[in-house]
Amino acid sequence: MQKTDIASLGKFNLIAHLTATVECTQPSTVRGTGDDAAVLHYGQAETLVSTELLLEGIHFNLTYTPLKHLGYKAVVAGISNIYAMNATPRQILLSVGVSKRFFVEDIDELYDGVKTACAQYGLDLVGGDTTPSMTGMTIGITAIGEAPKEKIVYRSGGKKTDLLCLTGNLGAAYMGLQLLERETRVFDGQSDKQPQLQGFEYILERYLKPEARKDIIDTMAAINLTPTAMIDVSDGLASDVLHLCRQSQCGVRIYLERLPIASETFRMADEIHIDAVTAALNGGDDYELLFTAPLSCYDTLRKELQNVDIIGHLCDASEGAFLITPDNQTVELRAQGWK
Amino acid sequence: MQKTDIASLGKFNLIAHLTATVECTQPSTVRGTGDDAAVLHYGQAETLVSTELLLEGIHFNLTYTPLKHLGYKAVVAGISNIYAMNATPRQILLSVGVSKRFFVEDIDELYDGVKTACAQYGLDLVGGDTTPSMTGMTIGITAIGEAPKEKIVYRSGGKKTDLLCLTGNLGAAYMGLQLLERETRVFDGQSDKQPQLQGFEYILERYLKPEARKDIIDTMAAINLTPTAMIDVSDGLASDVLHLCRQSQCGVRIYLERLPIASETFRMADEIHIDAVTAALNGGDDYELLFTAPLSCYDTLRKELQNVDIIGHLCDASEGAFLITPDNQTVELRAQGWK
Numbered sequence: 001m002q003k004t005d006i007a008s009l010g011k012f013n014l015i016a017h018l019t020a021t022v023e024c025t026q027p028s029t030v031r032g033t034g035d036d037a038a039v040l041h042y043g044q045a046e047t048l049v050s051t052e053l054l055l056e057g058i059h060f061n062l063t064y065t066p067l068k069h070l071g072y073k074a075v076v077a078g079i080s081n082i083y084a085m086n087a088t089p090r091q092i093l094l095s096v097g098v099s100k101r102f103f104v105e106d107i108d109e110l111y112d113g114v115k116t117a118c119a120q121y122g123l124d125l126v127g128g129d130t131t132p133s134m135t136g137m138t139i140g141i142t143a144i145g146e147a148p149k150e151k152i153v154y155r156s157g158g159k160k161t162d163l164l165c166l167t168g169n170l171g172a173a174y175m176g177l178q179l180l181e182r183e184t185r186v187f188d189g190q191s192d193k194q195p196q197l198q199g200f201e202y203i204l205e206r207y208l209k210p211e212a213r214k215d216i217i218d219t220m221a222a223i224n225l226t227p228t229a230m231i232d233v234s235d236g237l238a239s240d241v242l243h244l245c246r247q248s249q250c251g252v253r254i255y256l257e258r259l260p261i262a263s264e265t266f267r268m269a270d271e272i273h274i275d276a277v278t279a280a281l282n283g284g285d286d287y288e289l290l291f292t293a294p295l296s297c298y299d300t301l302r303k304e305l306q307n308v309d310i311i312g313h314l315c316d317a318s319e320g321a322f323l324i325t326p327d328n329q330t331v332e333l334r335a336q337g338w339k
Numbered sequence: 340m341q342k343t344d345i346a347s348l349g350k351f352n353l354i355a356h357l358t359a360t361v362e363c364t365q366p367s368t369v370r371g372t373g374d375d376a377a378v379l380h381y382g383q384a385e386t387l388v389s390t391e392l393l394l395e396g397i398h399f400n401l402t403y404t405p406l407k408h409l410g411y412k413a414v415v416a417g418i419s420n421i422y423a424m425n426a427t428p429r430q431i432l433l434s435v436g437v438s439k440r441f442f443v444e445d446i447d448e449l450y451d452g453v454k455t456a457c458a459q460y461g462l463d464l465v466g467g468d469t470t471p472s473m474t475g476m477t478i479g480i481t482a483i484g485e486a487p488k489e490k491i492v493y494r495s496g497g498k499k500t501d502l503l504c505l506t507g508n509l510g511a512a513y514m515g516l517q518l519l520e521r522e523t524r525v526f527d528g529q530s531d532k533q534p535q536l537q538g539f540e541y542i543l544e545r546y547l548k549p550e551a552r553k554d555i556i557d558t559m560a561a562i563n564l565t566p567t568a569m570i571d572v573s574d575g576l577a578s579d580v581l582h583l584c585r586q587s588q589c590g591v592r593i594y595l596e597r598l599p600i601a602s603e604t605f606r607m608a609d610e611i612h613i614d615a616v617t618a619a620l621n622g623g624d625d626y627e628l629l630f631t632a633p634l635s636c637y638d639t640l641r642k643e644l645q646n647v648d649i650i651g652h653l654c655d656a657s658e659g660a661f662l663i664t665p666d667n668q669t670v671e672l673r674a675q676g677w678k
Contacts, residue, residue, distance in 0.1 A: 012578065012674060030385060034586065035494050036423035036571055037389035037484070046369055047386055050376035050466060051481050053434040057473035084375035095392040095479060127389060134396035140434060140479035142390050145376070155374050232375055239351065247373065335351060 003103035006132075014104065014130055018111050024124040026090045028146065031126075038126035040091060045146040048089075050081035052143075056136035063187075064180040067106055069208045070139070071113025077234065078143035079121060080212040080287045084232035085154070086220070087147035091126045092118065095140035097133035110139075121214060151226060153291070158229035158248030162292035164312040165227075165301060167216045169260035170237055171276060174283025175268040176200070176207030182272065202264045210287045216307065217289075223304045227291035236282040239335040240290055242321060248292070251319040254312035254333070257326050281323070282336050342442035345471075353443065353469055357450050363463040365429045367485060370465075377465035379430060384485040387428075389420035391482075395475035402526075403519040406445055408547045409478070410452025416573065417482035418460060419551040419626045423571035424493070425559070426486035430465045431457070434479035436472035449478075460553060490565060492630070497568035497587030501631035503651040504566075504640060506555045508599035509576055510615060513622025514607040515539070515546030521611065541603045549626045555646065556628075562643045566630035575621040578674040579629055581660055587631070590658040593651035593672070596665050620662070621675050 006014055015033075024032040030039040040047070054060060054074055062070075079089035094114055098107060107130075118125055129140070179200055197204060213232075220226070229248050233240045237254075245252050259280050269276035292314055293301060301308060312324075321333040345353060354372075363371040369378040379386070393399060393413055401409075418428035433453055437446060446469075457464055468479070518539055536543060552571075559565070568587050572579045576593075584591050598619050608615035631653055632640060640647060651663075660672040 010674065011574075012582070030488075031493065036420040036569075037387040037426070037482070039424070039491060040386040040388065041488075042381065042386060044382065047379040047381060047483075048376040049379065049388070049430070049432060049481070049483060051390075051432045051434050051468055051479060053436050053468045053470050053477060053479050055436050055470060055472050055477060058436075058471055081375040085378070087376070091388070093388060093390045093481065095390050097392050097394050097397075097477070129390055129392045131392050131394060132397055133394050135474040138392060138394065138436070138477050140390060140392050142388070142432070142481045143376070144386075144388060149369075149380075152378060154370065230375075235350075243351070335349065 003105050006098065006102065006104055009104060011130060014107070017104070018107060022125050024126065026122070026124045028090050029124045029126055032124055033127050038091065038093065040144065042146045046149050046152060048082050048085050048087045048145045048147060050078065050143050052077050052141050054139040054141070056138070062137070063184050065208060067109035068113035071110040072117045072209055074139050074141045075114055075117035075123070076210050076212045076287055078141035079123065080232040080234060082143050082145035083212050083214060083217050084230050084289060085147065085152055086217060086226065086230060087145040087152060089121060089123055089143050089145035091124045091144040093126060093142040094128040097131045097138035099133045099136055102137065121212065153227050153230040155229055155231050155244050155247040158244060158250050158292040158314050159294070160250050160314050160316050161295055162228055162314045163295060163298060163301065163310050164252060164254065164314060165291050165293060165308050166260065166288060166311050167213050167308050168288040169262045169265070170233065170286050170288065171279035171283045172203045172206035172262050172265045173210060173285035174279045175265045176203035178272055178274065179203060179268055180207065200264055200268060202262060203268055207285060210285065212287055213289045216305070219305060223300065225293065225297060225300060227293050230289060230291035233286045233288045233290050234284060236284045236336060237290065238281045238333045242333060242335050244290060245314070245321050248314065249317050250314040251317050252312060252314050252321045254323050256323055258309060258311040260309045342444050345437065345441065345443055348443055350469060353446070356443070357446060361464050363465065365461070365463045367429050368463045368465055371463055372466050377430065377432065379483065381485045385488050385491060387421050387424050387426045387484045387486060389417065389482050391416050391480050393478040393480070395477070401476070402523050404547060406448035407452035410449040411456045411548055413478050413480045414453055414456035414462070415549050415551045415626055417480035418462065419571040419573060421482050421484035422551050422553060422556050423569050423628060424486065424491050425556060425565065425569060426484040426491060428460060428462055428482050428484040430463045430483040432466040432481040433464060434468040436470045436477035438472045438475055441476065460551065492566050492569040494568055494570050494583050495586040497583060497589050497631040497653050498633070499589050499653050499655050500634055501567055501653045502634060502637060502640065502649050503591060503593065503653060504630050504632060504647050505599065505627060505650050506552045506647050507627040508601045508604070509572070509625050509627065510618035510622045511542045511545035511601050511604045512549060512624035513618045514604045515542035517611055517613065518542060518607055519546065539603055539607060541601060542607055546624060549624065551626055552628045555644065558644060562639065564632065564636060564639060566632050569628060569630035572625045572627045572629050573623060575623045575675055576629065577620045577672045581672060581674050583629060584653070584660050587653065588656050589653040590656050591651060591653050591660045593662050595662055597648060597650040599648045
């Protein structure tokens with residue numbers, strides 16, 4: 001198929017083309033794309049706003065990332081921050097910078113993924129920006145949501161006897177990425193191994209098309225459980241739990257054998273001689289929720305939240321932040337650096 | 340002075356460092372930086388949100404753009420969209436991607452400009468993102484504001500006999516950019532001309548440190564004048580008036596001799612043999628406001644709005660969009676392409 005040069009459309013026809021099929025259905029959206037700014041009305045609820053920058057070569061590699069999945073993932077990365085405040089995302093704004101190697105059909109694919117995510121999570125796409133770029137693709141995603149004041153959960157509300165809880169499992173996206181990187185090296189002839197993706201569908205999906213934990217936020221609302229503190233795990237558990245601890249002025253104990261790690265994650269880690277626990281602690285891109293709840297919630301957590309593990313507990317700040325191994329050794333938790 | 344490697348701080352210490360002196364003073368800011376999302380409360384007012392992406396090599400050239408000015412300008416570019424809805428910006432989120440050639444001190448300079456703009460316009464910096472980049476600097480700016488529902492001015496409200504009004508003057512930033520580009524060529528030895536910035540302070544400032552037209556929005560509020568339609572002129576008058584016309588389903592007549600062009604703009608245009616009118620129509624980066632008002636506002640506009648020119652009027656859509664020269668020739672207005 002002949003692809004369409006973006007310059008032949010021009011910036012404004014491109015925007016019109018991309019937003020032609022965008023419909024706003026959220027009651028809080030007064031006016032969406034097409035003006036200088038979007039207009040929203042949240043009434044008495046609080047408005048939550050978060051923004052993420054995704055850069056080619058840092059956050060994604062288009063050699064193995066389909067643009068549709070990238071669009072979907074960008075939305076997930078944005079709204080995960082809103083869920084992490086125990087709030088409901090309602091709108092997104094999407095900015096895209098593209099170099100000359102991209103065509104209109106490429107941007108369409110990216111938008112397809114964005115629109116799929118919007119349909120999946122009940123979001124309106126209400127604005128954004130498109131611009132040429134000198135090098136590669138740049139994506140800016142702004143997510144906006146709402147919550148009643150008393151339901152908002154900050155990173156700072158943890159208490160020193162609270163349980164530390166985690167949704168889903170860790171390290172899967174990171175191991176999916178390692179698999180894709182290995183396949184790329186094979187493809188480039190830098191390795192004599194055959195690409196082998198079969199049997200690793202789960203970790204690939206966790207990397208390429210992650211989901212935000214709307215389900216957990218919905219369940220917690222249904223059972224009337226409000227965490228004391230919460231953060232989304234996107235930079236790796238070690239980094240993110242330290243943010244929660246610092247802001248809650250607490251220390252933490254995490255029990256290594258309680259860390260949820262999927263069997264495919266273990267299997268891939270084994271294959272490429274990486275420690276699965278290291279992947280779980282520092283992998284990133286998990287988009288799971290880490291939260292704290294009072295000890296009194298123990299039974300409720302165990303009975304009502306199937307996809308949540310209690311992985312440890314907060315403690316006094318003076319006791320520091322440590323991982324406890326099954327043979328009772330302690331390992332200090334450290335954030336990873338500027339990649 | 341020894342500059343500080345960003346990697347030596349790490350992402351989260353960098354964010355903590357950059358936001359350490361950020362104070363929130365807007366009543367609508369419930370919680371600013373430091374959590375997964377900012378929390379805002381606008382009560383019964385509408386919330387306005389807009390986002391812009393600024394990329395090195397496309398929107399700015401760091402050879403001649405001081406980082407402090409760039410930070411200031413990024414904020415202006417963002418909030419200009421909010422003013423263009425006749426609303427008041429209250430918060431911004433700033434995302435920055437930086438490659439290895441930038442140091443902590445460079446990001447500090449950028450933030451200095453951002454903070455200066457926040458102080459100037461009464462804005463809280465409530466969030467954002469920082470990330471490494473493979474190539475150059477990327478800036479994402481999200482601006483959030485508020486307005487009572489009945490005061491919001493869309494692009495779509497223009498009527499076919501409305502006056503077309505413009506704040507300030509056009510083409511100055513574009514000519515400032517040409518001057519800086521010329522100086523760069525001189526510096527690179529590609530030209531034998533001497534760099535000569537003296538006498539061109541105004542156009543340089545218009546390019547390097549533009550202002551958003553808060554003053555006009557304030558004055559219009561004071562005299563109780565609400566435009567029928569409005570847009571900010573950031574892509575060039577020709578592009579932007581066509582947006583307003585299309586959304587208002589009107590045509591337009593602009594009178595060439597009414598186009599406000601500063602004397603320095605004319606002088607620079609003369610020096611480098613560029614048509615000043617072309618610069619005014621297509622230059623971009625003006626951050627002026629283009630609005631329409633009923634004929635009955637003519638006297639008020641002339642008496643009360645010193646910095647506003649009436650440059651033409653809307654007409655029936657069937658009459659098209661034309662520029663009228665002093666000798667009554669008509670030139671069809673066309674938007675410029677994807678740069």
